[in-house]
Amino acid sequence: MATSKSRKAQPLMKQDRDRRFALEGNPFEAMMSRFDDAATRLNLEPGLYRVLRAPEKQIIVSVPIPRDNGEIEVFTGFRVLHNTSRGPAKGGIRFDMNVSLDEVKALAAWMTWKCAVVNLPFGGSKGGVICDPSTMSDREIERVTRRYTSAIIETLGPESDVPAPDVNTNERVMAWIMDTYSMHKRHTVTGVVTGKPIAMGGSLGRKDATGRGCLVVTQCALAKRKMKTRGATVAVQGFGNVGSTAARLMSEAGMKIVAVSDKSGGVFNARGLDIADCLKWVADKKFLDGYHKGERVSNAELLTLKCDVLVPAALENVITSKNADDIQAKIICEGANGPTTAQADVILDNKGVYVIPDILANAGGVTVSYFEWAQDRSGYFWDEETVNDRLHKIMTHSFDEVHGMSVKHKVSMRIGAYMLAIDRVAAMHRMRGLYA
Numbered sequence: 367m368a369t370s371k372s373r374k375a376q377p378l379m380k381q382d383r384d385r386r387f388a389l390e391g392n393p394f395e396a397m398m399s400r401f402d403d404a405a406t407r408l409n410l411e412p413g414l415y416r417v418l419r420a421p422e423k424q425i426i427v428s429v430p431i432p433r434d435n436g437e438i439e440v441f442t443g444f445r446v447l448h449n450t451s452r453g454p455a456k457g458g459i460r461f462d463m464n465v466s467l468d469e470v471k472a473l474a475a476w477m478t479w480k481c482a483v484v485n486l487p488f489g490g491s492k493g494g495v496i497c498d499p500s501t502m503s504d505r506e507i508e509r510v511t512r513r514y515t516s517a518i519i520e521t522l523g524p525e526s527d528v529p530a531p532d533v534n535t536n537e538r539v540m541a542w543i544m545d546t547y548s549m550h551k552r553h554t555v556t557g558v559v560t561g562k563p564i565a566m567g568g569s570l571g572r573k574d575a576t577g578r579g580c581l582v583v584t585q586c587a588l589a590k591r592k593m594k595t596r597g598a599t600v601a602v603q604g605f606g607n608v609g610s611t612a613a614r615l616m617s618e619a620g621m622k623i624v625a626v627s628d629k630s631g632g633v634f635n636a637r638g639l640d641i642a643d644c645l646k647w648v649a650d651k652k653f654l655d656g657y658h659k660g661e662r663v664s665n666a667e668l669l670t671l672k673c674d675v676l677v678p679a680a681l682e683n684v685i686t687s688k689n690a691d692d693i694q695a696k697i698i699c700e701g702a703n704g705p706t707t708a709q710a711d712v713i714l715d716n717k718g719v720y721v722i723p724d725i726l727a728n729a730g731g732v733t734v735s736y737f738e739w740a741q742d743r744s745g746y747f748w749d750e751e752t753v754n755d756r757l758h759k760i761m762t763h764s765f766d767e768v769h770g771m772s773v774k775h776k777v778s779m780r781i782g783a784y785m786l787a788i789d790r791v792a793a794m795h796r797m798r799g800l801y802a
């Protein structure tokens with residue numbers, strides 16, 4: 367490992383950072399601009415900087431399948447392993463029309479930093495297929511899943527690369543991946559994916575884990591701000607796995623959910639929404655559209671509502687330089703990956719908004735995925751209380767560590783989280799040395 371602390375690389379890093387900063391909206395550049403900032407503050411050796419910014423492996427595959435009408439269609443799939451120095455790569459698979467190599471690279475790197483922030487023995491990866499599952503039958507989704515799995519099978523395995531659900535994939539898709547992998551291996555390998563159905567080696571508590579983690583770190587942030595959980599007002603963007611669970615658990619903890627939204631738009635009620643009722647509506651009608659126990663708001667309006675806590679839990683790049691100044695929330699808990707651009711970070715910092723960064727805020731999901739992987743490998747399963755207690759312990763401890771880092775270095779929680787993560791991954795590289 368070239369560990370020379372030559373200052374020569376520093377101007378290059380700054381130049382890169384400025385260029386990235388100009389590219390608002392590109393997820394890889396958004397991730398790298400934070401990485402550069404944290405790496406510069408850590409005075410990371412130039413050689414190690416170059417190692418950590420480059421993904422270890424980038425796979426692009428064709429996924430040909432027969433459609434139900436007999437026509438052959440060829441989809442494109444990706445799997446990126448960003449860094450595996452701390453353990454097997456861990457990262458979800460998304461099926462979406464917006465999937466691109468740049469996006470998958472950014473999400474894979476975010477997984478490396480996320481696993482390191484909560485100190486799990488995993489590296490980071492991500493995968494995706496460019497497709498629109500809403501226009502496909504279950505049989506077609508199954509064919510895409512199985513063909514994509516077989517195309518990337520060399521990278522997969524409990525010791526090497528472990529997928530999980532992400533946007534538009536779920537436990538059904540994980541079950542197909544597990545089955546396809548096991549058929550190739552000639553024996554059942556439950557630990558190859560997490561987020562599986564409970565009956566086939568999934569973990570109790572996994573489904574709620576990301577939303578539960580959001581609740582825990584929001585309570586930590588409220589305490590730091592000397593605000594009470596009970597009665598704190600919350601707006602949640604996204605009413606899927608993360609957003610709806612966060613809304614439900616926050617409401618059960620005594621918070622007042624004043625707005626929720628999904629793809630179809632949002633609903634606002636200053637007196638607080640009945641989340642159980644909203645969930646019933648969505649279970650029945652699929653989307654919040656038409657829900658009448660509140661005023662309709664657009665997704666853009668929801669972000670700038672007056673509230674104590676804003677939970678963006680849908681998409682990337684929704685808080686940008688264009689709307690950051692209008693945000694009225696005192697705390698932002700990033701349930702989604704990459705909802706805030708680097709440019710918006712600066713504006714929010716100046717306004718004094720307390721941002722719990724994605725790599726900490728939504729790490730509850732991968733934490734219980736780690737529990738699932740550990741349970742599968744030991745063949746011994748825990749009760750839900752044990753899972754939730756251990757999740758709570760890891761999330762509060764990680765929050766305190768990130769907060770400590772941000773205070774020590776006088777930086778935002780986001781840069782504090784990146785510094786903690788990069789420091790941990792860099793320490794592993796220094797100990798292991800460079801095999802060349």
Ligand code: NAD
Nearest residue numbers: 534576604605606607608628629679680701702703728731
């Ligand atoms: P999901 O597919 O279950 O839900 C997504 C929600 O966002 C849906 O309610 C959908 O209607 C809504 N949405 C889609 N487009 C929208 C738009 N244009 N405006 C507003 N809302 C829109 O996905 P999820 O698993 O809840 O993931 C949401 C985010 O959280 C993603 O960024 C994902 O990477 C991240 N995340 C998920 C997990 C997990 O365990 N599921 C863990 C960590 C991070």
